[in-house]
Amino acid sequence: MFSIVLKDVGILSAIALVLSVIMVIAQRWLSNYGECKIDINGKREVTVTGGNSLLSSLTEKQIFLPSACGGRGSCGACKCKVVSGGGPLLPTEKPFLSKEELLAGDIRLSCQVKVKSDVKIELPASIFNIRKYHATISEIVDYTYDIKGLTFSFDEGETVDFLAGQYVQLNTEPYEKVKERVSRAYSISSKPEINNALQLIIRYVPEGICTTWVHRHLKVGDKVTLTGPYGDFYLRDTDADIIFVAGGSGKAPIKSILEHLMEVGTNRKMTYFFGARTPKDLYLTEEFKAMEQIFPDFKYEPVLSAATPEDNWQGKTGFVMPYFPQAIRDPKNTEAYLCGSPGMINAVTKALMENGIPKDKIYYDSFG
Amino acid sequence: MDISAFILFWAAIFTSNILLTNFLGMCSYLSVSKEIESSFGLGISVMFVLTITTGLNWLVYNFLLVPFGIVYLQFIVFIIVIAAFVQLLELILERYAPALYYTLGIFLPLITVNCAIFGVSLFMVIRNYNFIQSIAFGAGSGIGWMLAILMLAAIRRKLKEKLVPAGLQGVGISLIVTGIMALAFVGFSGIVQVQ
Amino acid sequence: MKETTKEQRIRARMQPGAITLTGFIGKDKRSLGSIINADEQELNKLGRNAEEIAARMQYFSDASFNTFDGSITLDENYLVETEITRGRIPCPYADGGQHRKAITKLTNLKKNKSVSWTALNIHLIKEHHFFEGKGSTFRVEPSVLVEVLFD
Ligand SMILES: Cc1cc2nc3c(=O)[nH]c(=O)nc-3n(C[C@H](O)[C@H](O)[C@H](O)COP(=O)(O)OP(=O)(O)OC[C@H]3O[C@@H](n4cnc5c(N)ncnc54)[C@H](O)[C@@H]3O)c2cc1C
Ligand code: FES
């Protein structure tokens, strides 16, 4: 009896074993794509192990395409031009591509494209400056009830090279119920002359994944990673007059620009309008007021749109737009740098153009 | 059983449709039939997997289980074979037909537990089919299953615009529709009898 | 009612911590289909449909969105305040949609009642007839919407 059971179990195990062996061999053989070459802009070539996504293969080679969802195919930020070797367009990519991109047929989501053969891609040159930084939080300050400034000091030997006004992506770590990592964009608020650390100014967003982590969980001494720099919002090197307009946490990039100008010195005429609702939304006021003494021609103008009589506010009120004419000398020779909500940017751009400032001299982060 | 493979093939589609006369493979039939595209995807996968696994299981049954006298283990063995085959198919598709893999990808794991697939393998044993008959029966059942789910999906698409009593929405009305479809298919059963 | 694999994948994206911090389901135990059906029936009773509601929400959000500080009074009767954070979040249905992180608060001054929603809510209602599960932070009650949105 016992030997029969043993025999049957043996045969069953043998069948399972044979099937597993077939599976393992198949896996080895079918999922092994060997070494693949990625040709970038026809100028640079990297060799990676095939079978992984283009996004992660590039990351492995220290080339960082933007991504907000961590490669799960839900943000569409990782678009990239794949000239050849990308295989057919997948159903997971289609929803993210515009009509033009579908027609062109070579724009793909790099997190969905698997590298299975030699691939040829094209990337903008600015991508190569993007690095991943490992940093320790060295300082956290409370600017208002919902805005914090955080300083991130890089590990030994890591330095960043950015233009005042650009932004980085902060990568979160899993916390509480949040099992995945997400990345969020934050403008750099420190000056480029400091290259072994960064400061970010982060406003708490109710129920926000990243900002809840930053405001409720991060402490001095915690380790985080950042990637960057990104963005085409940066100070143009000219002699034109400048109007800065910011709202909410939009102070960050302008702080960077002004601190940079303090470092290199400038004679440009500059006016900085900061739009907020009530006095409790104001921060860093003394710092910016003090700059009026340092620059030859600089004015800081906080403007409140919802100050109540109890606030006892002496400064400018309403929207910032009516104050533009006083600040503009020669509209054709004036640049504007805007940072804030899209509604604010629309309203301000319209007013600036009515005042004669050319559209191509009005700068803001195009996506947001 | 000596019935020509050709006839068996057609019989499996119409007169003894695996879904509408044996009510096998109901679970995915009800849940996936909401959309025609997905139904088509799943239908194709079921058809393909059914045809091949029935063949494979015939070989395993006649050359392993019977000679070694472990026919009583057929349930486990059949399931293992089906699961392994589906896995293998996933790997092959991922490598050679990525677009198809992404369309079918989500349905493949679902198939492993589709009882129609398992049921066909068992029928093949009970009814003593030979190899050719088994393949024909498998393929026919697959096509029959796909036919049934496509019909239900099409009907459900029409039903969307109709007023269905609240309590019957979803599964309720689908089962009623399935019942009526089954009645219609019974009409074919006089033509050949394979049970 | 059993959910299809597609629904299961959507539901997975709706869990807390997947796309958003608190997710879209709340404590609701019902399937996605049942949640949507129940709200549709409630709307039916109120004599409105999801498209109509979404269009009205969009109208208010758009109006306040285009102002300098996000607040505007419309038709003398409605105070609209929108707070926008830069950046976008995807729709849990993974249809490629990217939505602003904007919260609009609408106050019906005549009825002295208000309701808040986000840009993603408008899309979810318009395209998926989904008002979110009971207990979800960002669920909007159809009955409250109907009351505040219309005269
Ligand atoms: C170029 C750029 C620069 C930036 N610079 C800065 C900066 O300097 N400082 C700064 O503070 N921010 C900045 N941001 C914004 C920042 O990137 C984040 O978008 C912001 O901090 C919010 O991230 P979060 O993860 O906390 O919120 P998320 O979790 O991504 O979003 C939360 C929002 O999603 C919506 N939502 C959540 N759940 C639901 C639901 N169930 N149903 C419907 N809607 C829902 C709500 O509107 C909620 O408020 C910048 C953005 C860009 C694009
Ligand atoms: S990284 Fe988000 S879609 Fe590719």
Ligand SMILES: [Zn+2]
């Ligand atoms: Zn959607």
